[in-house]
Amino acid sequence: MDSKRDELDQAIRTFDRDALAARVEDAARQAEQINAEFPLDEWPNLTLDRYALGHAGYKSSFCYRLEFKSPELGSISGGSSRKLLIYAKSDGSGWYFDQAYLDQERAWDDVRTGFVRAFELAGQGNIAEVDDITALRTGPALTAKTLYVYFPDELLPIYSQAHVQHFTELLRPTKAPALTPLTANRRLLTLVREDERFAGWSPMEVMLFLYGWADPRAGRAxxxxxxxxxxxxxxxxxxxxxxxxxxxxxxxxxxxxxxxxxxxxxxxxxxxxxxxxxxxxxxxxxxxxxxxxxxxxxxxxxxxxxxxxxxxxxxxxxxxxxxxxxxxxxxxxxxxxxxxxxxxxxxxxxxxxxxxxxxxxxxxxxxxGVSAGTPTAEGPVGTTEVEAPSDRHLRLVTEALERKGQAILFGPPGTGKTHLALRFAVWWLAHGRAGLDPLAEFGTSEFRRVLAALSAPSRPAETREKVGQLTQVTFHPSYGYEDFIEGFKPVKSDDGLRLELLPGIFKRVCRAAADEPDRAYLVVIDEINRGNVSKIFGELITLLEVDKRGIEVRLPQSTEAFAVPGNVYLLGTMNTADRSIRLLDAALRRRFAFYELLPDVELLEGAYVGRLHLDNLLNSLNSRVRAELGRERQVGHAFLLRDGRPLATEADLCAAIRGDVIPLLQEYAYDDYGLLARLIGAQVVDVEQQRLHELTDDEMVEALSAEFQVGLADQLPA
CATH class of the missing domain: 3.10.590 (ph1033 like fold)
Known part of the structure; x- marks a missing residue:
């Protein structure tokens, strides 16, 4: 905690407020322009056309000004226009609004009334109460920026609730409570104003400093x-x-x-x-x-x-x-x-x-490959250097583990569940470990070296258990409580074999984690659904809950006191083609966060073999699979990748189709060759003979191209 404060002290000392004066002035001018075009006293009679996007004259609207013409006031761009509460659909099919209303005019009456009430509350210093206005509840970023425009001293120009929580926990390193959006923003502003180091700073300067110091969006697109x-x-x-x-x-x-x-x-x-x-x-x-x-x-x-x-x-x-x-x-x-x-x-x-x-x-x-000796241009103030493109999967898995303590990656075969689990382990655990690259490329010798280092005991001389930060196990039908928690196992002795009560892998991890409470320990459980999870975890299933971490129970065999430390996390993988999550034990489902991985055609985008485009092939094939068998039995993108890259030759593609994709479809079809032909095509499947046609690689690619009509010519850029 002291080091974090020292880091913040240094950042504040080196922050050049004068260098940002022009941006602060530009922000003030943009706010003045919005105030002039849409004064507060006109809001009670503001028309829908003056407010909304999508209609013929939308570029003079309030929403257009707020989202696209006031960048220095903070961004609310990206995502869907649903965040704007009501807008005209560009295809001319009408208006989008909350379906609780009968038409757009009634929706607009309620939204406009909500804004008027919000302005009254802000003027009274009660911005936090705006969170209770039902009509504005689904537009928190829009509401926050609108209030900042009219009441710039009452909140910070930070409109993402996740970003507000991120900065709050940096300024006061404890878990930020779950607050409504504007209440959380006001709490952060209060923390800033109570900190003498920010004395005399405007909310705009604070925002620019926070994003420049610890941008939560690090790892950009x-x-x-x-x-x-x-x-x-x-x-x-x-x-x-x-x-x-x-x-x-x-x-x-x-x-x-x-x-x-x-x-x-x-x-x-x-x-x-x-x-x-x-x-x-x-x-x-x-x-x-x-x-x-x-x-x-x-x-x-x-x-x-x-x-x-x-x-x-x-x-x-x-x-x-x-x-x-x-x-x-x-x-x-x-x-x-x-x-x-x-x-x-x-x-x-x-x-x-x-x-x-x-x-x-x-x-x-x-x-x-940057020109030797040539310094690269810095990004705009408030941005950080991009080390690698952001990966939303890594971020979302982090959020799931922090929220529940354990998570399961689930999805059809070939969607990269184990791949993601191990990439996440390296990315998450290697940060801050000297000599370990958290961005090591999967499958390389460097990646394997980092995995080995994370799996080795970090302090062999001091820790009681020979486990590292990362532990990998695979569940199977014969895996039991004695393997995971504790049990009697045969061990060699002078008299031959004797039974000895030994700790299981999870018990050893928990002991090691208790010795190093400031370091995260991760257990990756592959094929978690293949084991009898209720039997494997036993009475400890309850101790996995975040609010029960640290609570001790007596283990039935050793009678030892045992607790699951708060720094132990579990990440499982399961294949939905084997077993749906609906069939998992209810106690397990309640205690694990679930993160679904589906076929990701973006990883194949633009890749082709001959005139066959791989992303379109997978899309078209899975469209048929969903119609015939359901979404849980789709074909994953990993079947069309090698070493993380799309297959590039006819030989490689046809080997994957014959050796991976078709056998998987045959398993799904249960020897129904009529169904198999509907999935992959009659040019590939001989229904009458109940066998596959003997096709050369060239013929296989041509057959797939004709069947799915996904020729390369369709993909040429505009």
Whole structure:
């Protein structure tokens, strides 16, 4: 706790408030402009058109001004427009509003009344009571930013509840209580004002400092975006400080409330030869522009191996530029051309995608290729250096473990459950361990070295148990309580074998964790559903609950007092094709958080073999599987990957189809070859002979291409 305070002291001492004066002034001007255009005394009679997005004149609306034209006041961009409470759907199908109302006018009456009441409460110094206004409850970020615009001294311009909690726990290193959004914001502001180190600081300065010191969004998105075919718009992008893409028949993306709304309009303009899967993929590429936030990175590429520059996204992010003759969808960036290079290994998928995520491995390669001796440009104030693209799975698993103490990764075969569990273990446990790389690439010798180091006792001379921070076990039908907790086991003696009461693996982990309460211990349980969990855990199932950690019980065999320390975490994996989570013991379901992993076609995006596009193949195949067998028996993306990369040759793809995918489908079909043919195609399955057709690799790829109609030509960028 003292070290955290020292770290904060140092950060405050080195924070240059004067350097941010211009940004603080810009924020004040933006707030003044909103106050002038939408004065408080006009709100009781404000019309829906003046408030909402989506209609013909929406660019003069309050919501447009708040989300897209006031970046210095803090961001509420990204996600769905549902956060704005009510808006006109861009496809002309009507209005979105809470279905508790009969129509948009009644919804707007209630929302407007809610805002008027919120302003009254804020003026009285009772902002926390705004959380009780039902009409505003589903728009916490919108409500918070609106109140900051009109009452800038009453709360901090931090609109994410998760970010508020993050900063609260840094300023006062205890678990922040679960408070409603504005109540939590006010609590953080109170902590700041009670701290003499922030004396005289404005809420805007505090916000800029907190994000600059400990941005919870560290590990930002990195996206590759091609500035036209053959990079023909690169000069425009470099000189103008933006990246641009086409699909110009689609107008301003800010008019769309969600990716689903965009997809419906996109399909009408760009049908891609009737391939629904391709439409979904390409619409997602375009929508990604709206999800980029300040501090994210853009890799401008030419072809499959040339990096032109890397840009840092700045406010306002996505901008539609109707004045451009073409390629009107843009994102504002600052460019750093020291990243310009030719990659040693071409990225084949770049040839058929315009906008695509950059993997952590590729981002490292790009960073390693920065011109020698050339300093890279810093991002905007308040951002942190990007070490690797963010991984939402790692963040969400962390949240699940912190909330419940134990979690289970579940999903169909091949969705990467064990892969994620081990990547998470390395990422989570290696932080702060000298000489261990938390971002080591899965499957490499470095990754195996880190796993071994985490599994070894950290203090062999001092700890009672020979276990490390990481313990891996696999449950199976014969695995029991005596293996996991304690039991009598045969051991060698001078007289031969004798039974001795020995601690099981979990008991040893708990003892070691008790010796090192400041260090997390993680038990990864593979195939957790294959064991009799109720029997394996026994009476200790109750002690797993977070509020019962540290409570002692007497073990029935040894009669020893035993407790599960608060720094012990369990992460299990289970295959839903073997057993649905609905069939798990109810006591287990209550005590574990569950995190589902489904086939992730984004990992295959842009990858192809011949004229067969892998993401579309998997999408189309799983559409059939869901219709015939249900979502729990889909085919995972891992079957089409090798060493984390999409299969690239006909031989590799056909080996995976014959050796992995078809046997899995045969197991699902229970020798029903009619069903198997409906899943994978009659050109692959001989229903009459109840066997597979003998196809060469070329014939197999052609058969799959014809069956699923997912040709490479459908995927060419706009």
């Amino acid at each position: 990195v996206m590759k975006i091609a500035p036209g075919e053959g990079a023909r718009f690169w000069q425009d992008c470099r000189d103008g400080g933006f990246i641009c893409v086409g699909w110009d028949s689609i107008e301003d993306l800010t008019a769309f409330g969600s990716e689903e709304e965009l997809r419906a309009v996109f399909a009408a303009h760009y049908p891609y030869n009737g391939s629904a899967a391709t439409v979904t993929t390409k619409a997602r590429e375009l929508w990604r522009l709206t999800q980029l936030e300040p501090g994210d990175r853009v890799v401008a590429n030419e072809g499959v191996s040339k990096v032109l520059a890397v840009g840092t996204v700045i406010e306002p992010g996505y901008v539609y530029r109707p004045e451009r003759p073409e390629f009107k969808h843009t994102v504002a960036v600052t460019w750093d051309e020291s990243y310009a290079q030719t990659l040693i290994e071409p990225v084949r998928r770049w040839g058929v995608t315009t906008v695509a995520p950059v993997s952590a491995t590729l981002w490292r390669q790009i960073r390693a």
